[in-house]
Amino acid sequence: MTIPESTAAAGAGPDVSRIPDPHRPGVLARLRDRRVSGWLFLLPLIAFNLFVVLVPSTFSVWYSFTDWTGISSKAKFIGLENYRNLFRDPEFVQGLEHNVLWTLFFLIVPMAMGLFGAYALSRIRRFRLLFRTLYFIPYIVASVVNASIWRSILDPQNGLGDLLHINPLGDQHLALWSVEFVNNWAWWGFLVVVFLAAMQGVNPSLYEAATMDGAGATRQFFAVTLPAIRPTFAFLGLMTIIWSFLAFDYVYILTQGGPAGSTDLLSTVAYRNAFSNLQGGYASATGIVMALISGVVVTVYLVIRKTREWET
Amino acid sequence: MSVAVSPDTSARRARGGGTAPAGGRRRGFPIGRTAVYVALTALAIFSLGPIVLFFFNALKTNSEYAADSLGLPTSWTWSNFTSAWSQANMGAGLWNSLLIVLGTVAITCVVASLAAYALARLKVRGSSAFMTYLLVSSALPSQMFLVPLFYMWARVGLYDTRIGLILIYCGLFSPFGTLLLRSFLLGIPREMEEAARVDGAGELRVFLQVVLPNALPGILTVALTTGLSAYNEFLFAVTMIQSDSKMPLSTTFFTFQQGFTQNFTLISAAGFIMIAPMLILFLLLQRRFINGLANSGMGGI
Numbered sequence: 001m002t003i004p005e006s007t008a009a010a011g012a013g014p015d016v017s018r019i020p021d022p023h024r025p026g027v028l029a030r031l032r033d034r035r036v037s038g039w040l041f042l043l044p045l046i047a048f049n050l051f052v053v054l055v056p057s058t059f060s061v062w063y064s065f066t067d068w069t070g071i072s073s074k075a076k077f078i079g080l081e082n083y084r085n086l087f088r089d090p091e092f093v094q095g096l097e098h099n100v101l102w103t104l105f106f107l108i109v110p111m112a113m114g115l116f117g118a119y120a121l122s123r124i125r126r127f128r129l130l131f132r133t134l135y136f137i138p139y140i141v142a143s144v145v146n147a148s149i150w151r152s153i154l155d156p157q158n159g160l161g162d163l164l165h166i167n168p169l170g171d172q173h174l175a176l177w178s179v180e181f182v183n184n185w186a187w188w189g190f191l192v193v194v195f196l197a198a199m200q201g202v203n204p205s206l207y208e209a210a211t212m213d214g215a216g217a218t219r220q221f222f223a224v225t226l227p228a229i230r231p232t233f234a235f236l237g238l239m240t241i242i243w244s245f246l247a248f249d250y251v252y253i254l255t256q257g258g259p260a261g262s263t264d265l266l267s268t269v270a271y272r273n274a275f276s277n278l279q280g281g282y283a284s285a286t287g288i289v290m291a292l293i294s295g296v297v298v299t300v301y302l303v304i305r306k307t308r309e310w311e312t
Numbered sequence: 313m314s315v316a317v318s319p320d321t322s323a324r325r326a327r328g329g330g331t332a333p334a335g336g337r338r339r340g341f342p343i344g345r346t347a348v349y350v351a352l353t354a355l356a357i358f359s360l361g362p363i364v365l366f367f368f369n370a371l372k373t374n375s376e377y378a379a380d381s382l383g384l385p386t387s388w389t390w391s392n393f394t395s396a397w398s399q400a401n402m403g404a405g406l407w408n409s410l411l412i413v414l415g416t417v418a419i420t421c422v423v424a425s426l427a428a429y430a431l432a433r434l435k436v437r438g439s440s441a442f443m444t445y446l447l448v449s450s451a452l453p454s455q456m457f458l459v460p461l462f463y464m465w466a467r468v469g470l471y472d473t474r475i476g477l478i479l480i481y482c483g484l485f486s487p488f489g490t491l492l493l494r495s496f497l498l499g500i501p502r503e504m505e506e507a508a509r510v511d512g513a514g515e516l517r518v519f520l521q522v523v524l525p526n527a528l529p530g531i532l533t534v535a536l537t538t539g540l541s542a543y544n545e546f547l548f549a550v551t552m553i554q555s556d557s558k559m560p561l562s563t564t565f566f567t568f569q570q571g572f573t574q575n576f577t578l579i580s581a582a583g584f585i586m587i588a589p590m591l592i593l594f595l596l597l598q599r600r601f602i603n604g605l606a607n608s609g610m611g612g613i
Contacts, residue, residue: 037430037434037515038430038431038434038435038436038439039430039436040430041426041427041429041430041434041515041519042426042427042430042431042436042442044422044423044426044427045423045424045426045427045486045487045490048423048479048482048483048486049446049449049483049486049487051464051479051483052457052461052479052480052482052483052484053449053452053457053483053484054449055460055464056457056458056460056461056464057452057456057457057460059457059460059463059464060456060457060459060460063459063460070459070462070463071463071466113355116351117352117355120348120351120352121352123348124345124348124349124352127349127352131352131355131356132602133595133598133602134356134359134360135355135356135359136598136601136602137359137360137363137591137594138359138362138363139605140540140544140590140591140594140601141363141544141587141590141591142543142544142546142561142562142565142586142587142590143544143546144544144546144562144563144565144566144569144583144586145366145565145583145584145586145587148366148565148569148579148580148583149362149363149365149366149580149583150362152366152369152381152576152579152580153362153365153381153382155381155576158377158378158381158576159381159382160382163382185358185359185362189359190605190606193602193605193606194606197606242451245453246451246453246454248454248455248547249546249547252546252547253546253566266453266455267453267454267455270455271455271458274455274458274459274462275551280459280460280463283455283459284456284459284460286455287453287455287456287457287458287459288456290453290455290456291452291453291456294451294452294453295448298447298448298451302444
């Protein structure tokens, strides 16, 4: 690893280093310098990140400009063709639209359920932990199993689908909403837990003051709770947008993007292009576009956080 | 009332002062406390109902399921569990999952605690930029690096091996473990560490003998959340493992369910076998689970 800062520090300032200074480290001591050894402690993490994320991501950038199949070592540079094709590809455009719908749904429904659940829990005393645990259980159950649970409930021959005479996962107009519903069912309890933790950090005297001013529970929620948990709220909004572009499991397991692409997301389109259609370069381009969207969102968030000086 | 009171005077006054108007009675929701409990119970049924139903379905016979898929079983067909166990090859799946989860947890804990120590305690130049990098890299879509990773793993012989999947999981989950453990380490007082340093202990010794023992509760939380993620993970498991004999439970179950789409009773039994270990572990150690996972959404990561 590099040791730039210790050498730079030693060279700075007037030359007082000739005077024997008990605090000035020798070469050996400098290796034990915390600033240097710190990077040694970070080395394993960096190595894992390098091999699993950074190097393949960098390759992906390169492959996105090629006609790479994903399984052979041959890849011809074709410039921006993959990217030009993406925006002419109805599957990609449809997937992008579904991702936007997915984001909007997850910004509204689970956030509202999470806020309601957490606020209700923060204002009761008995059974608070019990409810919290119960809401959280679907989140810890594997997506493959959750999907299976709902597939049987929504089944058009046997379950709710039969009762309501609908085919939630097989109908082109219902399928995307059904998958979102199932994913949200597993998800909203997580938001309750996070919001509740944030709400418990709110200074109780604010509530006492609001009560004295005659504010009811609803008023207190909007005037005290919501402003106080704003950083958590903003962070979860950001993560919801990012996670919505990462969503894959529930669609792949429940509908594989069907019927007729009505549940396809960018992630499932990319997956199919990579592993069924053997278009690794094209799939890489899809991945890059997804990453760029996340990147823009993260950057906007970081800038806002810096200017507003929210503590984390 | 005295003049010299602490900052939260209004709280004290409201609670303690008998003359304050809201002193005795806590104001609840406008529609009353009962309505709140009713709503919370409805949400609990919404959360848990489908899982309970799934359990009931695992105990029904096929004809019973066909007649009534949303009700209680009349005869309790426990043999569904043994049939599912053998037909879905769940023994092998469980064994593979155990190896994969333990391997991932062990390596991730070591990697994350070393890194967290550096980020929390050693004055690493550029550490905040590095943490931002970790945050950004964990927000990258898997589809961005999945195909080249698949190719790399195939080239070096890690494709379709359990160790290959373990290494991927370590790469994926160690940033979160690091950030979680870092915030835990920030809460441990520095005095003992400084004392050890004065006594001439090197960083490795300080880390192993002073910091690590104090960080055990935090490491347990990291182990639990990492273990849960590795156990439930689907995308990389289905992509990187091809042989039936090496599949973890998530893909074992997925494959079984794809093949037996009509036999919901056996699918339910198999699903229940898959979630049982995590459900038990969660109910036993739920606070550690929840604290760890909740931190991932707090903005502190």
